[in-house]
Amino acid sequence: MDSYESLSTKQPATGIHPARFLLMLMMVSIFMIFAAYTSAYIVRRNEGNWLEFNLPAGFLYTTVVLLLSSATVQWAWLAARKNDLKQVRLALLLTLGLGLAFLVGQYLLWGQLVDQRIFFAGTDANPSGSFLYVLTGVHGFHLITGLIFLLIVVRKSFNYQVHSRQMLSIGNVTIYWHFLGALWLYLYLFLLLNH
Amino acid sequence: MAANFPTHEQVQGGIGVTEPGHAHDAHHDEHHEQSFLQKYVFSTDHKVIAKQFLITGIFWAIIGGTLSSLFRLQLGWPESTMEWLTPFLGKWIEAGKLNPEFYLALVTMHGTIMVFFVLTAGLSGTFSNFLIPLQIGARDMASGFMNMLSYWFFFLSSVVMFSSLFIETGPAAAGWTIYPPLSALPQAISGSGAGQTLWLVSMALFIISQLLGGVNYITTVINLRTQGMSMSKLPLTIWSFFLTAILGLLSFPVLFSAALLLIFDRSFGTSFFLSDIYIAGQALSNTGGSPILFQHLFWFLGHPEVYIVIMPAMGMVSEILATNARKPIFGYRAMIGSLLGISLLSFIVWAHHMFVTGMNPFLGSVFMFLTLIIAVPSAVKVFNWLATLWRGNIRFTTAMLFSIGFVSLFIAGGLTGIILGNAALDIQLHNTYFVVAHFHLVMGSSAFFGLWAGVYHWFPKMFGRMMDEKLGYIHFWLTFIGVYLVFLPMHYVGIAGFPRRYYAWTGFDTFSQFADLNKFISVAAIVAFFGQFIFIFNFFYSIFRGRRATENPWNSTTLEWTTPVELGHGNWPGEIPAVHRWPYDYSKPGAAEDFIPQNVPYSQTQSSNLPYEKEME
Ligand code: HEM
Ligand SMILES: [Cu+2]
Numbered sequence: 001m002d003s004y005e006s007l008s009t010k011q012p013a014t015g016i017h018p019a020r021f022l023l024m025l026m027m028v029s030i031f032m033i034f035a036a037y038t039s040a041y042i043v044r045r046n047e048g049n050w051l052e053f054n055l056p057a058g059f060l061y062t063t064v065v066l067l068l069s070s071a072t073v074q075w076a077w078l079a080a081r082k083n084d085l086k087q088v089r090l091a092l093l094l095t096l097g098l099g100l101a102f103l104v105g106q107y108l109l110w111g112q113l114v115d116q117r118i119f120f121a122g123t124d125a126n127p128s129g130s131f132l133y134v135l136t137g138v139h140g141f142h143l144i145t146g147l148i149f150l151l152i153v154v155r156k157s158f159n160y161q162v163h164s165r166q167m168l169s170i171g172n173v174t175i176y177w178h179f180l181g182a183l184w185l186y187l188y189l190f191l192l193l194n195h
Numbered sequence: 196m197a198a199n200f201p202t203h204e205q206v207q208g209g210i211g212v213t214e215p216g217h218a219h220d221a222h223h224d225e226h227h228e229q230s231f232l233q234k235y236v237f238s239t240d241h242k243v244i245a246k247q248f249l250i251t252g253i254f255w256a257i258i259g260g261t262l263s264s265l266f267r268l269q270l271g272w273p274e275s276t277m278e279w280l281t282p283f284l285g286k287w288i289e290a291g292k293l294n295p296e297f298y299l300a301l302v303t304m305h306g307t308i309m310v311f312f313v314l315t316a317g318l319s320g321t322f323s324n325f326l327i328p329l330q331i332g333a334r335d336m337a338s339g340f341m342n343m344l345s346y347w348f349f350f351l352s353s354v355v356m357f358s359s360l361f362i363e364t365g366p367a368a369a370g371w372t373i374y375p376p377l378s379a380l381p382q383a384i385s386g387s388g389a390g391q392t393l394w395l396v397s398m399a400l401f402i403i404s405q406l407l408g409g410v411n412y413i414t415t416v417i418n419l420r421t422q423g424m425s426m427s428k429l430p431l432t433i434w435s436f437f438l439t440a441i442l443g444l445l446s447f448p449v450l451f452s453a454a455l456l457l458i459f460d461r462s463f464g465t466s467f468f469l470s471d472i473y474i475a476g477q478a479l480s481n482t483g484g485s486p487i488l489f490q491h492l493f494w495f496l497g498h499p500e501v502y503i504v505i506m507p508a509m510g511m512v513s514e515i516l517a518t519n520a521r522k523p524i525f526g527y528r529a530m531i532g533s534l535l536g537i538s539l540l541s542f543i544v545w546a547h548h549m550f551v552t553g554m555n556p557f558l559g560s561v562f563m564f565l566t567l568i569i570a571v572p573s574a575v576k577v578f579n580w581l582a583t584l585w586r587g588n589i590r591f592t593t594a595m596l597f598s599i600g601f602v603s604l605f606i607a608g609g610l611t612g613i614i615l616g617n618a619a620l621d622i623q624l625h626n627t628y629f630v631v632a633h634f635h636l637v638m639g640s641s642a643f644f645g646l647w648a649g650v651y652h653w654f655p656k657m658f659g660r661m662m663d664e665k666l667g668y669i670h671f672w673l674t675f676i677g678v679y680l681v682f683l684p685m686h687y688v689g690i691a692g693f694p695r696r697y698y699a700w701t702g703f704d705t706f707s708q709f710a711d712l713n714k715f716i717s718v719a720a721i722v723a724f725f726g727q728f729i730f731i732f733n734f735f736y737s738i739f740r741g742r743r744a745t746e747n748p749w750n751s752t753t754l755e756w757t758t759p760v761e762l763g764h765g766n767w768p769g770e771i772p773a774v775h776r777w778p779y780d781y782s783k784p785g786a787a788e789d790f791i792p793q794n795v796p797y798s799q800t801q802s803s804n805l806p807y808e809k810e811m812e
Contacts, residue, residue, distance in 0.1 A: 018337040018418045025410040025444060032448035036495070040452070040488055044467075049483045121464035123480040130465045134456065 023172050027179050030142060034183060037138070038190055041131050045194065051126035055195055056112045062105035063188050069098035070181040073150075077174045083163050088170070092154045095177065099147050106136055128195070135187050139180075146180045149173050237347075239339030240764045244346050245325035246657060249650070251353060252317020253731065258357075259308035260724045266301045269293045271717025273699040287365070295698040299368040300386045302696055304360065306371030307394070311401060312356070314504040314642045316349050319443075322507055322649050323412045323436040325657065329755035330430050332421025332772060334765045337414040341407050348404035352397045359393035367394035370696060372493055375468040375486050379460045382474050391461070395454050402447045402454075409440040409447075421754070423774035428793070430753050430778040431524065434531050435510025438538045439503050445542070446499040453492035460484070487552050494545035501638050502541045505605075506534065508645020509576060512598040514778075515652050516580055518751045519595035520587025521789050523779035526579040533572035533579075540569050550618045551625050559618045566616040573609055577602065588782065588789075592749070593667030594652035600675045601644040607679075608637025611686065626696075629689025632682045640678040647674075647730065654734075655748050659760045660741030666733040670726060677723025684712050752792045753778050775811075 014021065044050070076091035110133065113119075118129040153173045156162050162170050235243060265284075268277065276291035277284075287297040324342065328335055336342045359366040368386025369378035373394065381388040416429075416437045429437075459465040460481075468489045469481035517524040524530060546554065546562040580602045589595065611633040615621050624630060647670075654662050688709055693700065700706040700713075747756035757772055772794035780791040786803035797804055798812045 014417055016418070018414050021414045021418060022338060022341070022410050025413055026406070029406050029410070029444050029448045032445055033452050036449040036452035036492060040456075040492060043491060044485055044488055047485055049470075051483075121459065121466075125465060127465075127467055127483045130459070130467060134459070138455070 017168055019168060020172055020175070023176060027176070030179075031183065033138065034135070034187065037131070037135055038187075041135075041190075042194065044127055044131070049126070051118075051128045052195065053116065053118055053128070055132075055191055056109050056116070058105065058109045058112060059188060059191075062102050062109065063184065065098055065105060066102045066181050066184050069095045069102065070178050072098060073174050073177045077167075077170055080157075080162050080167060080170045081164050085157060085160065085163065088157050088162055089154065092150060092157060096147060096150050096154065099143060099150065099177075103140055103143060103147075106140055110136070132191065135191070139184055139187060142183075143180055146173075146177055149176060237343060239335070239343045241324045241328050241336050241339070241342060242657070242762060242766075244342055245321050247346050248316060248320030248324060248349070249657075251350065252313050252321060252646075253734070255308050255312040255317060255353065256727075257731070258360075259305050259313060260727060262301045262305040262308070264721050264724050265293075266298055266305070267717040267720045269298055269698065271714045273701050293698075296368060296384055296386060297365055298698045299370075299384065299696065300366045300390065303368050303370050303373075303386070304356075304366050307356070307367070309639065310371055310500065310504065311398070312353060314638070314646070315500070316401070316404070318504065318642060318646050318649075319436065319439055319507050320346070320349065320408060321646075322432070322511060322653075323408070323440065325653065326432055326755065327412055327415050327436055328419070329656070329758065329766060330433050330753050331416060331419065331424055332754050332767075332774065333415060333419035334767070334771070336411045337418060338411055342411050345404050345408035345411065348400050348407065352400035352404060355393050355397035355400065359390050359397070362389050362393070364388040364390055366390040372490075372497065373457070374493075375457060375460065375489050376472055379457060379469055380472070380474060380479075381461075387461075392458075395458055395461075398454055399451065402451045405443050405447050409443040412436055412440040413444065421771045421774055424793075427528075428774055428777050430510075431513040431527070431530050431534075432507075432510040432753075434534055435506045435513075438534050439506045442499045442503050442506070442538055442541060446496040446503075449492060450496035453489060453496070456492075457489065487549070490549050490552060491545070494548045495542075497548065498545040499541045501634070502537060504638055504642045505645075506537070508601060508642045508649075509534070511645050511649045511652070512580070512601045513583075514753070515594050515598040515648050516583050516602075517779050517781060518652075518749050519590045519592055519598070520584050521590070521781045522583055522587045523781055524579065525582035525585075526575070527777065527779060529575055530579055533575040536572035537569065540565065540572070544569060547616055547618075547621070550621045556618075563616060563618045567613065570609070570613050570616075573605075577606055577609070590749075592651070593662065593664055593671060594648045596668070596671045596675075597644045597648035597651065600671065601641050601648060603675075604636050604641045604644060604678065607683075608633055608635070608641065612637060623692075624689060626694055627689040628685045628693045628695055631695050632685035632689055635682050635685075636678070640682070644674075647671075650734070652749070653755075654737065654741075655744030655760075656755055656758070656762070658738050658741070659744055659762075660737050661744050661748065662737045662741060663733050666729055670729045670733065673726035673729070674723055677719055677726060680719035681716055681723060684716050688712060747792075750788070750790045752780055752790050754793055757792060757794055776808075 072091045072094040076088050076095065079087035079091060113129070113132070117124065119125040120130055120133040150173055153162065153169050156169055238244060277288050277293050278291045281288045287294045364385045366386060367373065367390045368384050369391065377383050378387055378391055416433060456467040460467050460469055466481035466484035468486050469479065469484040471482060472479045513524055513530060544562060544566045546558065547566040550559055611629065615624060615630060615633055651662055651667055691709065693706060693709070744760055746760055754772060754774070758766055759768060774793045775796045776791065776793055778793050782789045783791060783803045786800060791800055797808050801812060804812065
C-alpha cells in the first residue's frame with residue numbers, strides 16, 4: 001500500500017480546492033442575503049409611500065476607492081505568482097488601507113444622510129432610507145470579514161507563506177475581495193437606478 | 196482560515212482527515228489516544244457529529260411532543276381543570292385554566308422546534324453527516340472543523356431557544372411563521388417581548404449552523420467522491436442530501452435577511468413591516484411598512500424549507516425500499532430528475548401560502564399553476580416507490596415498515612396539497628385545520644417516518660449493534676395507526692371551518708358538535724406520543740445492550756457497508772474502495788447472490804453482466 005493514496009483513487013472532480021469551493025458557496029449565500037434585500041426593496045417601493053431622495057454624491061467616491069482596492073489585491077496576487085514578496089506585502093497593505101478608507105467613507109456618508117434628514121429609524125424615517133442603511137450596513141459588515149481575512153493573509157506573507165507554490169490563501173482572499181467589490185458595485189448601481 | 200484544511204497532497208488523495216500524521220493509512224491503529232473531549236465533545240469526525248445531531252434532535256422531539264400533548268389537552272377538554280399541571284407550568288395555569296397567551300406560545304414553540312430543530316437539524320444534520328462520507332467513499336467531510344462548528348452553533352441556538360421556554364414573559368407566541376405586526380410589538384402579546392428576541396437570536400445562530408453544515412455537504416459531494424463514483428452512480432440518499440443542502444444554501448440567507456429587518460423593527464424603531472397601527476387605543480408612530488413584505492420573505496425560505504425537511508427522508512426511503520424489496524430502485528434517473536424538479540419548483544411557489552393576502556388574482560393564478568406542477572415530480576416519486584415494491588421479495592424489517600409508512604403518509608398528505616394549491620379552494624380552507632392536517636401528514640409525519648426508518652436502518656453502522664425488531668414493530672404500528680387517527684379527522688374539522696391556533700372553540704355553537712371528535716384526536720395524539728418512549732427505550736438500550744451487528748446486516752450494496760463494524764476516524768482501515776457499478780444491483784439475474792456491492796468490479800461478476808457491461812470487465 002502506498003503511503004499516500006495516489007490521485008487515481010479519487011473521482012476527478014472540479015479541480016478546485018475544497019477550501020476554495022467552500023468559499024464560493026459562502027459567497028452564494030451572502031449574495032442571497034442581498035438578493036432578498038434588493039427584491040424586498042423593489043416590492044416595497046412599488047407599494048407607494050416611498051420617500052424619494054438623491055443618493056449623496058460621495059457614494060461615487062467610495063465606489064471608486066473600493067474598485068481601486070480590487071486592482072491592488074489583483075496586483076498582490078500577480079506578484080505572488082512571480083514570487084515578488086515585497087510587492088505582495090505592499091499591495092496587500094494598500095488593499096487593506098483602501099478597504100478601511102471605504103468603510104470610513106461609508107460611515108461619513110451615513111452622517112451626511114442624517115444631515116439630509118434621511119434617518120434609519122424613528123418617527124421621521126421612511127423605509128426608503130432604512131433600506132439604504134441596511135444595504136450599506138450589511139455590506140459593510142461583510143467588508144469587515146474581508147478585512148480580517150486580508151489581515152490573516154498579510155501575516156502569512158510576512159511569514160513567507162505566500163508564494164507561487166502556495167497560492168491558496170491569497171487566491172481565496174483575492175476572490176473574496178473581488179466579490180465584495182462586485183457586490184458593492186451592484187448595490188450602488190441598484191440604488192442609483194431605484195431610489 | 197485555510198489552515199484548517201487538509202494539505203494539498205492529502206486532498207488529492209481524497210483524505211479528509213485533518214491531522215497530517217494520520218494520512219498514512221497503514222498506520223491507522225497506531226493513533227495516539229484522543230482525549231475524551233476530542234473524541235466525543237469537540238470531535239471533527241463526521242460520525243460523532245452525526246450522533247450529536249441525532250441525540251440533540253431526540254431531545255428536542257421529546258420537548259416538541261410534550262408541548263403538543265399540552266395543547267391537545269386544552270383542545271380536547273376545554274372545560275376541565277388543569278390545576279394538576281401547576282407544578283409543571285406554574286403561573287401559566289390561572290385558576291385551573293391554561294393561560295390563552297401561553298397556549299399560543301405552546302403552538303409556536305411546538306412548530307419551531309419540530310420544523311427546524313428536529314426535522315431540519317436533527318434529520319439532515321444526522322444523516323447528511325453520517326452518510327455522505329461513508330456512501331461516497333471519503334474519509335471525512337471537506338472541513339471537519341467547520342462541521343464541528345456547525346454542530347456547536349446548533350447547540351448554542353438550542354440553548355437559547357430552550358432558555359426562552361422559562362423566562363418570565365414566556366416564549367415567542369406569534370406562530371412558527373412569526374408574522375409581524377404580532378411578532379414585532381411587545382405590547383401586542385407577552386410572548387413578543389423577550390421571548391421573541393430570544394427566538395430571533397436562536398434562529399440567527401441556527402441559520403449559521405445550517406450554512407456551515409450545508410456548504411460542507413455540497414463541497415464534500417462535489418470534491419471527495421472515491422474513484423468511479425460518478426454523479427450517476429451516487430445512491431439516491433446522497434442526491435437528496437446534496438440538493439437539500441443547495442436549497443438551504445439559497446433559502447436560509449433570505450430568512451436571515453427577514454429576521455434582521457424584524458429585529459430592526461422591534462428594537463431600533465424602523466418600520467419595514469409596520470404601518471398605521473393602533474394598539475390599546477394608541478396610534479404607533481410607524482408608517483410606511485408592509486407586513487405582507489415579511490410574508491414574502493418568510494415564505495421564500497418557508498416553502499423550500501418544507502422540502503429541506505422532506506427530501507432527505509425521500510432519499511433514505513428510496514434506499515431502504517430498494518434494499519428490502521431486493522430490487523433495483525425503479526427509475527433511478529427519474530428519481531434524480533424529480534428531485535431536481537422539486538428543488539427548482541420549490542423556489543417559485545411560495546406565494547401559495549399567501550393566496551388570501553389580497554394579492555392580484557392574476558399573480559395568484561400563476562402561483563397556483565406553478566404549485567400544481569409540483570404534483571408531477573411528486574407523483575413520479577410515488578409511482579417509482581410503488582413500482583419498486585411491486586413483486587419485490589420484501590423483507591419486513593422495521594426500517595422497511597417505516598419506509599412503506601412514509602409512502603402512504605406522503606400520498607395521503609400530498610393529495611390535500613393539490614386541493615390547497617387551488618386558490619379558490621384555499622380561500623375557504625386557509626388557516627383551518629385542513630391545512631394543519633395537510634402538512635402534518637405530508638411533512639410532519641412523513642419526515643418523522645423517514646427519520647425513524649433511517650435510524651432503524653443505519654443503527655448497526657452507527658453503534659455496531661442492532662435495534663430490537665419486536666419493539667420496532669410495536670413502535671411502528673402504534674405510530675402508524677396513531678398519526679392517521681390524529682390527522683384524518685382534522686380534515687373534517689377543517690372543512691367545517693375550524694380555524695387553527697384558536698385556544699378554544701367553546702364560544703361558537705357551530706363547532707360544539709365536534710367536541711367529541713376533538714377529544715378523540717387528543718386521546719390518539721397523547722397515546723401516540725407516549726408510544727414514542729418505546730422507541731427511545733429501544734434506541735438507548737440497544738446502544739449498550741443490542742445484539743451485535745455484522746458488517747452488512749441488510750445485505751446492502753452501498754459503500755458504508757464495506758466498512759468494519761468498529762468504525763474509526765477515517766472510515767476505512769485500508770484503502771478506500773473504488774466504485775464500479777450503480778448502487779442498486781439487487782437480484783440481478785445470473786448473479787451468485789441477490790446483491791452486488793458497488794465496489795465489486797464487473798470482472799468478478801461475469802455470469803450476471805449485461806451485454807454493455809461486458810465491455811467493462
Ligand atoms: C403536491 C404537493 C403540494 C402542494 C400542491 C401543496 C400546497 C400547499 C398549500 C397551497 C398550502 C397553503 C395552505 C394555506 O395556508 O392555506 C400548503 C401548506 C403547507 N404545506 Fe403543502 N403542498 C404540497 C406538498 C407539501 C409537502 C411535500 C410539504 C412538506 C414536506 C408541505 C408542507 C406544507 C406546510 C408545512 C404547510 C403549512 C405552513 C403553515 O402555514 O404553517 N406541503 N401546502
Ligand atoms: Cu408551500
